[in-house]
Amino acid sequence: MENGYMNKWLKINLSTKEISDFNFPEEILRKFIGGKGIATHFLWNYALKLEKKGINIKDMDALSPENVLVFATGPITGTRSPNSGRHHVMALKSPLTGSIGSGNSGGKWGAKLKFAGYDGIVVAGKANLPTYLTIVNGNAELHDAQEIWGMNSLDTSNWLKEKHELKRAGISCIGPAGENLVPMAVIMNEVHRAVGRTGLGAVMGSKYFKAILVEGDAKPKIAKQADFDDKVKEHVEKLKENGVTGEGLPTYGTAVLVNIINQNGLLPTKNWQTGVNENAELISGETLTDKYLINKHPCWGCVVACGRKSKVEEGPYKLAYTEGPEYESIWALGGSTNINDMGAVVRANHYCDLYGIDPISVGSSIAAAMELNEKGFIPKEDLQGMEVDFGNADAVVELTWMAAFRQGLGYWIGEGSKKMCQHYGAPDLSMEVKGLEMPAYDPRGAKGIGLNYATANRGGCHVTGYTIAAEILGDVDRFTTEGKAELTKIFQDFTSIVNSSVNCLFLTFALGLDEYAEMIGPVTGWDVDTDELLKTGERITNLERMIINKLGFSGKDDTLPKRLLEEKMPEGPSEGQTVDLETMKQEYYELRGWHDGVPSLEKLEELGLTR
């Protein structure tokens, strides 16, 4: 079939070693597209099945064999449409948050999965011994992974490529953090690209599932090739001409944001005690480019190339080669912890890649530990002689690998800031939503992103609805709460489309909903318009919400840490601000047709989500 899809999914039960193919009916594909949308659809039905078996998913352990992983691409993935090498991974439950597990990754693995002949993979059950999967030209096989259990992502990748004599294969794997069931462990691909958030690496680890190698020569077939080719050309031109995608991101990477966010006074510093960071220049994109950059590094099929190849030439953190760091990693590892040594940030980020741990969650949790220590909550014996203080670069680097290996205070850091701050008796110092550490924008300085953090289904996350593009990088008033409900809803629903297509969110700096309709139409052969797409995005957001409702989350959980609601920003351009969340939230629920964080029956009927 010529519709952009490979029209084949793989299902593996690691407990029984059963492997089978299946596919979704076209009507379902049109309703959910692919990627995040189709994975959410699968998880909803899977949740219903578990319930029928008498399993209460609210009480289910995220690390039990009952949890399931879904690796998904979309119709755009692996086509000549720009920046389409990405893929999305979901789990019914995140070990970090207890809410839905969800993450998106760059690299080339998504495209390679399609070349291997599949749109997606469902992984259920639990192996009795470490196992990995290969899919080469439509042939899926499970293998013994005992030899690579314990290896970091670089060694794992090299070993698999050599063993199977496939030097250019795509490899997704977990590092030691995933094996050690650290709840903030990631799934790495191409060594330096991560499905970063909500601890999906630990779900893999709990299944004794180490890696997936994909390679092949198949190509997705396009429904209307000539129309598609025209649009690809147009879109590439738009991306080249746009200041952000044509120049800003390629030259400086995402780290270019460090300075502008700090100049606006919302770069969270010292665990969000302030939004002004005196050292921002030293850990900025400009500094990275001047002193640490080797070259840019695009994902598969990318015409933007925000990725970085980097090095540390001298000093204690000397490193010949790594990739990144991204804006978020720099902020979490360097900004929130208030260190001024970019070399240390690069090194800590390198550990995150090698050992497979989320730099946002680990950096944020280290910063929380620093505040706990500053305020005297951590007993001396737990510190084991370490100086866990703001500004201590060594402590950041050490605690990063210690979290991956569950060593010393690293144990609590790896558990995430929520559990750690509860353990040490100061829950209000944990800067997360639904257990997911928030990223690098203090919503006291941009109110819409606060509403997004509060309402994002997977927890404190920016890429669910990146209102910063409008509030800081665009012309929308950042301090007002007016209109932010609508802004957040549109961003969230549009992002659901991007993550279901699947391609790169950064395209949206230059391409809008119109262009997404122009891409999805010719690829699939469907006559889609922007209204249908926005509805589809809304449907995906709502179905994901229905899952998290089943997991026990509702309006009470759509909130922000007390610090952001009650403590005024102490200084800088956002001085005196707090987040008036309640006003925005009620307006948002009304727009969404939700009651207290739960979709109404009318809304579900409207979206075709009732049966």
Place this chain on the structure above:
Amino acid sequence: MRVYIKVFASLRNKYPEVNDLNPMEMHLDKGISLAELISLLDFKQEEVQIALVNGLKKSLDFKLVEEEAIISLFPPIGGG
């Protein structure tokens, strides 16, 4: 009127030494607009996408009157 200018990202191609820690001190006539300042700095108007005065976004017709103001200028940038 004394002000401090900070430029970022590709705007530093013209002023490589100017940054957050090393702002450029300038003496300007009171009431000069941001657009005029941008010309004075030898930038094309479209090169500057975002202008902040003391951390607050201002349009290019904004007139500078405050002593010791910090003016941060950015080309089109994004990330996430």
